[in-house]
Amino acid sequence: MLETAERLNNQAIALAASGDYKEAIACFMRAITIENENYLLWFNLGITCRDAGNLKEAKSALKRAHTMNISDEEVTETLALVCYSLDQTDETLSYCSEGLGRNPENPHLWNTAGVVYFYRGQYKEACEAFEQAATLNPYYYDALFNLHDAYKELGNKNGVEECRLRMKEIEKHGEPQ
Numbered sequence: 001m002l003e004t005a006e007r008l009n010n011q012a013i014a015l016a017a018s019g020d021y022k023e024a025i026a027c028f029m030r031a032i033t034i035e036n037e038n039y040l041l042w043f044n045l046g047i048t049c050r051d052a053g054n055l056k057e058a059k060s061a062l063k064r065a066h067t068m069n070i071s072d073e074e075v076t077e078t079l080a081l082v083c084y085s086l087d088q089t090d091e092t093l094s095y096c097s098e099g100l101g102r103n104p105e106n107p108h109l110w111n112t113a114g115v116v117y118f119y120r121g122q123y124k125e126a127c128e129a130f131e132q133a134a135t136l137n138p139y140y141y142d143a144l145f146n147l148h149d150a151y152k153e154l155g156n157k158n159g160v161e162e163c164r165l166r167m168k169e170i171e172k173h174g175e176p177q
Contacts, residue, residue: 003030003034005032005034005035005038005041008028008030008034009027009028009031009040009041009044011027012024012025012027012031012044012048013044016047016048016051021049021052024048025045025048025052028044028045028048029045037068039064039065039068039069039072042061042064042065042068043061043062043065043072043074043075045061046058046059046060046061046062046065046079046082047078049061050062050082050085056086059079059082059083059086062075062078062079062082065079066079066095070098071102073102073106076098076109077099077106077109077112079095080096080099080109080112081112083095084112084116089116089120092113093113095109096109096112096116100113105136107132107133107134107137107140108133110130110132110133111129111130111133111140111142111143111146113129114127114129114143114150115146117129118146118150118153123150123153123154124154126146127147127151127154127159130150131147133146133147134147138166141167141170141171144163144166144170145163147159148163148167151163
């Protein structure tokens with residue numbers, strides 16, 4: 001049977017899903033030797049390395065995918081999150097800013113930027129970012145949770161209570177389809 005990048009990619013995804021990251025990464029690497037310029041292979045490799053706990057390798061693969069397809073929001077979001085996990089907050093904000101420059105309506109990038117600001121103790125900026133995320137997606141529980149905490153840090157009791165009520169409503173009814 002002919003070994004193709006698509007088959008290797010599919011095999012790698014199945015291996016990663018079953019927790020066999022080492023073999024999955026080996027499959028992605030073989031696939032990349034066949035199609036070196038396929039950004040999705042690099043992206044999938046990055047996700048698998050991240051899931052395996054190899055954050056530096058994940059960042060390297062994701063940067064390669066990002067260079068090949070700078071407009072893929074999922075690649076940018078994932079790269080920003082990996083940078084944050086590596087405690088590289090300046091890079092995290094840079095990727096968030098870049099992604100939001102292309103699509104200012106991406107709630108995930110707003111939330112990630114807010115997390116960095118919160119981590120740095122910049123609660124006003126964190127609130128603004130979390131508010132953007134929650135405005136763009138009123139059912140984005142993580143953004144509401146983060147906004148709740150930022151309001152709490154700023155002493156905004158009304159904001160804390162509003163977030164609490166909205167989170168409770170989401171927990172009760174779930175996100176609408």
